[in-house]
Amino acid sequence: MHPSSTTREPTPALVIIGHGMAAQKLLEQLVSLSPDQQLPWPVTVIGEEPHLPYNRIQLSPLLAGETQTEGLISQQADWFSRHGITRISGDPVSQIDRAARCVETASGGRIPYQRLVIATGSRPALPLLLPAHLPKASSANDWPPGLMGFRDLKDVEQMQAACLAGRQEGAGALVIGGGLLGLEAAEGLRKGGLEVTLLQRSERLMNRQLDEVAAGLLEQELRERGLDIITGAHLEEWLETPAGRITGVRLKDGRELRAGLTIAATGIRPEIELARAAGLACQRAIQVDGHLLTSDPHIHALGECCEVAGETFGLIEPIWAQIEVLARQLLAQPTPPYRNAPLATRLKVSGIDLYSCGELTPQPNDEVLVYQDHALGDYRRLLLREERLVGVVLYGDVSAGNALFEALRAGTPLTRIREDLLLMPAEALAGLTQDGPPTAPDDPSGKPGTQDMTDQHRDRDTTDKTDKTDNTPDTFEEAA
Numbered sequence: 092m093h094p095s096s097t098t099r100e101p102t103p104a105l106v107i108i109g110h111g112m113a114a115q116k117l118l119e120q121l122v123s124l125s126p127d128q129q130l131p132w133p134v135t136v137i138g139e140e141p142h143l144p145y146n147r148i149q150l151s152p153l154l155a156g157e158t159q160t161e162g163l164i165s166q167q168a169d170w171f172s173r174h175g176i177t178r179i180s181g182d183p184v185s186q187i188d189r190a191a192r193c194v195e196t197a198s199g200g201r202i203p204y205q206r207l208v209i210a211t212g213s214r215p216a217l218p219l220l221l222p223a224h225l226p227k228a229s230s231a232n233d234w235p236p237g238l239m240g241f242r243d244l245k246d247v248e249q250m251q252a253a254c255l256a257g258r259q260e261g262a263g264a265l266v267i268g269g270g271l272l273g274l275e276a277a278e279g280l281r282k283g284g285l286e287v288t289l290l291q292r293s294e295r296l297m298n299r300q301l302d303e304v305a306a307g308l309l310e311q312e313l314r315e316r317g318l319d320i321i322t323g324a325h326l327e328e329w330l331e332t333p334a335g336r337i338t339g340v341r342l343k344d345g346r347e348l349r350a351g352l353t354i355a356a357t358g359i360r361p362e363i364e365l366a367r368a369a370g371l372a373c374q375r376a377i378q379v380d381g382h383l384l385t386s387d388p389h390i391h392a393l394g395e396c397c398e399v400a401g402e403t404f405g406l407i408e409p410i411w412a413q414i415e416v417l418a419r420q421l422l423a424q425p426t427p428p429y430r431n432a433p434l435a436t437r438l439k440v441s442g443i444d445l446y447s448c449g450e451l452t453p454q455p456n457d458e459v460l461v462y463q464d465h466a467l468g469d470y471r472r473l474l475l476r477e478e479r480l481v482g483v484v485l486y487g488d489v490s491a492g493n494a495l496f497e498a499l500r501a502g503t504p505l506t507r508i509r510e511d512l513l514l515m516p517a518e519a520l521a522g523l524t525q526d527g528p529p530t531a532p533d534d535p536s537g538k539p540g541t542q543d544m545t546d547q548h549r550d551r552d553t554t555d556k557t558d559k560t561d562n563t564p565d566t567f568e569e570a571a
Contacts, residue, residue: 211363
């Protein structure tokens, strides 16, 4: 995208659909990379929510009462005006007119673009079809009363109101999904004073990130806090009132679980309806290349709504990497393409630390190293293949997580520190780095990455891998 002056080009040069975390980070990166932090062309960003941009990662602490709404705001209104950015909120885009190169909003406004970025994110996935007599839901906004997702400020406000009403009426909450998002929602509702039952389809919590031992430690801790946890829970149908309010679920084993509020935290679906209606190439998400370009040369897509080489996204770290590429691409600055890479996850529940990256299931010739301190509640499991780290699970003491992840991502040979790796992983890896370890054969940079992974978030998908329609990974809260 080449700069053009506002006098020669009075219409917005760049339009961004969606104003979540990904879109806001892209705006900040564009400003940071521009000379004197002044954008070379006008920009319009269009958001569905009537709020200033906010950090969705902090929704779980907000629900748990550990932070305030004001602390979530990313930028105040004057930031946008200072940088020549027009912000439209509460008036979402309803149509993309590719032929005319403009977008139409719900209120009927038409906004032209030279380049368009679609950053519409994702929506919660229903774990079970709604009763046939209810209208088909296109989003969580269409779900019947008593059933909701956990994706935005409105959801948190409704859950907080439910906590107040539930404490007064003695009604509890039901959370469906034992992945990252489900655990965060359940713990937040529990701290809000509700009796909470958590349902997980798998036989263990966080089954994509944790082995049986770590998952068992997690479940024990949560039960001691007061959560009721049911694993191996297979849903049969929704329970509802004659008026159509969801009041819980019936399991396939016949048990009926009733609650004043039911939270579905069983995954996300990329929000691609606008792109699909406009004729852009889509599979599970909007298909883009390494420079985040769609099948239309004037349109990019970013974050949870896009897919690269068949992979979709829910974690912050890959989306931040996409933003770095896209910002430079829009500013006509040289940039290597985005490539998918291994990811790490870390649970964001107060007082519980766990960290996971790489593969979980060993192959026949792999070596599994295990350390556990029952007194301290620490657990460490390292998966080695040909003396290289391919999988990590940490519970309790996660201080070595970043160092282990970098070794895994770089493919560092670990033969020299094999004896110290399990008991003192951070120290052993630090010593290896100081001695100048050989680089991975497929690492063109000659050095491993150094990005801190501990602040990633969510999300949120606990959909079983037997679901062939979507394999979005679990993430930390709400990603983008």
